Amino acid sequence: MKKHSALPHSVSGRKTRHCRCFGYLQRMRNLFTCKKSLSDWRGWVLSICLGATASLAWGQNSPRFQDNMAERTRACTACHGEAGRAGPDGYYPRLAGKPAGYLHNQLRNFAQGRRHYDLMTRLIDPLDDAYLGEMARYFSALELPYPRPTAANAITPERLARGQQLVTRGDATRGLPACTQCHGARLTGVQPNVPGLLGLPLDYLNAQLGAWQTGQRRAHAPDCMAEVVKRIPADDLIAVSSWLARQPLPTDTHPAARPPAGATLPAALRCGSAPELSAAGAAPQHGGQP
Amino acid sequence: MSMAPQTTRQRIALGLISTLLILAAWVVWDNWGRQAPAAPATTTSPSADAAQRIERGQYLARAGNCVGCHTARGGKPMAGGRRIETPFGSVFSTNLTPEPATGLGLWSADDFWQALHLGRAKSGRLLIPAFPYNHTSVISRSDSDDLLAWLQSLPPVQQKAPTHTLVWPVGTQPALAVWRSLFFSPTPFQPDPNQTPQWNRGAYLVQGLGHCAACHSPRNELGASGAVTNLSGGLMPVVNWYAPDLTNDTETGLASTPLAEIVRLLQSGASASAQTSGPMAEVVQHGTRHMNEADLQAVAVYLQSRAQAMTRSPLPTAKAVVTARVAEQGLKVYERHCAQCHDEQGRGATTVSGDVAYPALAGNRAVLLRDPTNLVQTVLYGGYGPVTAGHPRPFGMPPFVLELDDRDIAAVLTHLRTQWGNTAGEVTPLQVNRIRAAGTP
Numbered sequence: 001m002k003k004h005s006a007l008p009h010s011v012s013g014r015k016t017r018h019c020r021c022f023g024y025l026q027r028m029r030n031l032f033t034c035k036k037s038l039s040d041w042r043g044w045v046l047s048i049c050l051g052a053t054a055s056l057a058w059g060q061n062s063p064r065f066q067d068n069m070a071e072r073t074r075a076c077t078a079c080h081g082e083a084g085r086a087g088p089d090g091y092y093p094r095l096a097g098k099p100a101g102y103l104h105n106q107l108r109n110f111a112q113g114r115r116h117y118d119l120m121t122r123l124i125d126p127l128d129d130a131y132l133g134e135m136a137r138y139f140s141a142l143e144l145p146y147p148r149p150t151a152a153n154a155i156t157p158e159r160l161a162r163g164q165q166l167v168t169r170g171d172a173t174r175g176l177p178a179c180t181q182c183h184g185a186r187l188t189g190v191q192p193n194v195p196g197l198l199g200l201p202l203d204y205l206n207a208q209l210g211a212w213q214t215g216q217r218r219a220h221a222p223d224c225m226a227e228v229v230k231r232i233p234a235d236d237l238i239a240v241s242s243w244l245a246r247q248p249l250p251t252d253t254h255p256a257a258r259p260p261a262g263a264t265l266p267a268a269l270r271c272g273s274a275p276e277l278s279a280a281g282a283a284p285q286h287g288g289q290p
Numbered sequence: 291m292s293m294a295p296q297t298t299r300q301r302i303a304l305g306l307i308s309t310l311l312i313l314a315a316w317v318v319w320d321n322w323g324r325q326a327p328a329a330p331a332t333t334t335s336p337s338a339d340a341a342q343r344i345e346r347g348q349y350l351a352r353a354g355n356c357v358g359c360h361t362a363r364g365g366k367p368m369a370g371g372r373r374i375e376t377p378f379g380s381v382f383s384t385n386l387t388p389e390p391a392t393g394l395g396l397w398s399a400d401d402f403w404q405a406l407h408l409g410r411a412k413s414g415r416l417l418i419p420a421f422p423y424n425h426t427s428v429i430s431r432s433d434s435d436d437l438l439a440w441l442q443s444l445p446p447v448q449q450k451a452p453t454h455t456l457v458w459p460v461g462t463q464p465a466l467a468v469w470r471s472l473f474f475s476p477t478p479f480q481p482d483p484n485q486t487p488q489w490n491r492g493a494y495l496v497q498g499l500g501h502c503a504a505c506h507s508p509r510n511e512l513g514a515s516g517a518v519t520n521l522s523g524g525l526m527p528v529v530n531w532y533a534p535d536l537t538n539d540t541e542t543g544l545a546s547t548p549l550a551e552i553v554r555l556l557q558s559g560a561s562a563s564a565q566t567s568g569p570m571a572e573v574v575q576h577g578t579r580h581m582n583e584a585d586l587q588a589v590a591v592y593l594q595s596r597a598q599a600m601t602r603s604p605l606p607t608a609k610a611v612v613t614a615r616v617a618e619q620g621l622k623v624y625e626r627h628c629a630q631c632h633d634e635q636g637r638g639a640t641t642v643s644g645d646v647a648y649p650a651l652a653g654n655r656a657v658l659l660r661d662p663t664n665l666v667q668t669v670l671y672g673g674y675g676p677v678t679a680g681h682p683r684p685f686g687m688p689p690f691v692l693e694l695d696d697r698d699i700a701a702v703l704t705h706l707r708t709q710w711g712n713t714a715g716e717v718t719p720l721q722v723n724r725i726r727a728a729g730t731p
Binding site: 065067078079122130 | 631682
């Protein structure tokens with residue numbers, strides 16, 4: 001099949017595993033191969049508009065290549081899903097809409113050996129901090145609907161309640177702040193450096209919490225998250241992740257503009273990657289270093 | 291005098307023992323007896339000159355990509371500790387910051403010159419040739435002094451390198467001594483009076499600081515690379531990339547590419563007809579992109595002259611005979627995963643400003659290399675070109691290691707090596723598997 005001359009409908013028969021494609025081709029393919037797109041009416045409208053534009057462009061034999069960030073981040077979206085919507089298997093987390101400072105710090109963490117995944121490291125090693133920052137801002141600005149929670153692991157209601165308690169109130173006896181204190185009252189993260197905790201698959205949450213606990217995953221020093229996770233026993237971690245992975249997202253899924261008012265973090269839990277969290281009333285500032 | 295030997299057997303034994311002793315004595319002299327040539331040391335200069343020396347030293351260190359090995363991931367610059375994999379185990383780079391206990395804090399300019407020139411530490415200990423001292427022996431005394439001036443201007447970092455984990459006896463002093471007697475002798479730079487100063491500057495940089503032959507020459511079973519002037523290409527052990535033959539125009543185009551394009555490739559990581567990837571992308575990122583125009587011109591002139599001096603008739607190209615099944619599979623994979631960026635006709639894609647976004651595959655020298663190693667690496671692990679001033683926002687290739695199996699990759703590589711006028715050999719699933727199985731070091 002000659003794709004240069006292909007009409008939109010002819011593309012629909014071609015199936016790929018991850019609905020991977022780009023621009024308007026991608027949207028059209030998703031419509032026919034991904035169920036979740038069918039319920040997304042905005043997607044339909046967008047597709048029809050794009051389709052009309054593209055059909056005109058096609059007639060003029062316009063090149064498909066576009067000089068933009070979507071094109072430049074194909075190496076990312078190959079695993080993290082179209083527009084950074086997350087990979088299909090739970091191991092490649094969503095990138096779209098996460099705070100830019102957080103995404104940028106994760107790229108730095110891979111580049112500087114605080115997080116470990118060979119494929120990531122190899123990809124970003126030749127890139128400089130400015131370009132990594134641009135990629136982070138690109139994904140941060142993408143707006144995509146979140147999937148429904150799917151966690152269905154066996155856990156008692158008591159343990160789930162314990163999870164909820166830790167997330168929303170912490171545990172003063174262990175000096176543990178509530179997750180909401182840093183990750184926002186809605187748990188959708190806080191600009192610019194703190195990620196949301198909802199809409200993540202249970203496997204991913206468990207893998208990350210486990211990696212924090214063993215020191216496989218780290219952040220800029222002082223590493224508040226490592227300190228927090230190390231104070232939580234393993235079965236409480238499962239309770240936390242199980243509760244988080246069962247929560248639907250609130251109507252407003254955006255990260256909060258600033259940390260919730262009230263208590264600031266104790267001195268022992270300062271965050272190198274999010275300095276504003278331990279500075280009362282301070283304006284948000286970017287943490288981490290190139 | 292002692293009695294004459296009685297039997298033939300005794301005579302042979304005595305002969306063997308004396309030969310061994312003489313050899314051993316020679317090895318000892320060869321390794322520890324030599325002195326670095328009495329320093330044509332650059333005169334110790336007034337402090338006004340010191341800043342210049344440091345600046346020159348930094349430039350030279352960048353040109354030599356010293357930081358590439360002597361800095362650990364996320365570590366302090368030049369404080370060492372980076373693991374370097376060799377076929378004989380891992381070595382860890384040394385701390386070159388001016389810290390007295392674990393770095394070069396107590397080293398004099400003579401000590402440093404001895405390390406570069408003779409591959410011997412201040413203590414007399416023989417250095418492991420993962421440090422390419424056959425190349426650093428080319429470096430002039432003046433450049434050596436500048437390099438040290440820069441190193442000593444860095445913040446001292448107390449950090450001891452982890453112990454090497456080499457298989458016995460590799461890395462022991464006697465083994466190193468024998469190895470060095472076999473494969474190492476210092477080669478101070480000898481300018482060729484028949485060539486221009488520019489050519490000689492290029493030769494000096496390529497053979498010395500640039501240590502190009504460390505990758506671009508074949509390595510033998512004992513890990514020795516070719517002479518510093520040998521640029522005939524080689525498969526890099528462990529990392530599994532093929533460094534092309536720089537004297538062969540078919541592989542690199544150095545004889546026929548305009549000089550400005552060679553300079554552009556080293557400066558920006560990409561030219562109109564070539565892109566750097568893998569280890570060469572690192573060389574551009576940490577090394578050549580920092581070099582000045584004059585030095586890059588000199589390097590280009592030297593490399594081009596080396597390539598032009600080697601005239602050879604193009605090898606007869608026999609187009610691979612591919613089974614219908616492989617051809618069909620290759621086309622299928624290409625259309626599904628490659629054509630969107632590289633185009634159905636393998637023409638690639640360029641930006642509006644004319645920069646290569648996705649390289650053309652038709653007629654691409656890297657695609658046609660006899661050894662398909664780099665192609666397999668590229669498909670397995672994808673990658674970006676290096677960020678440089680000329681290419682601040684490169685496009686990237688996704689990794690396919692999790693998505694395509696060995697047969698798919700072999701078929702698609704065979705496809706693009708035999709389409710659009712390309713006539714290179716078939717790639718087999720076994721070749722793909724070998725590289726996949728080696729993993730990422």
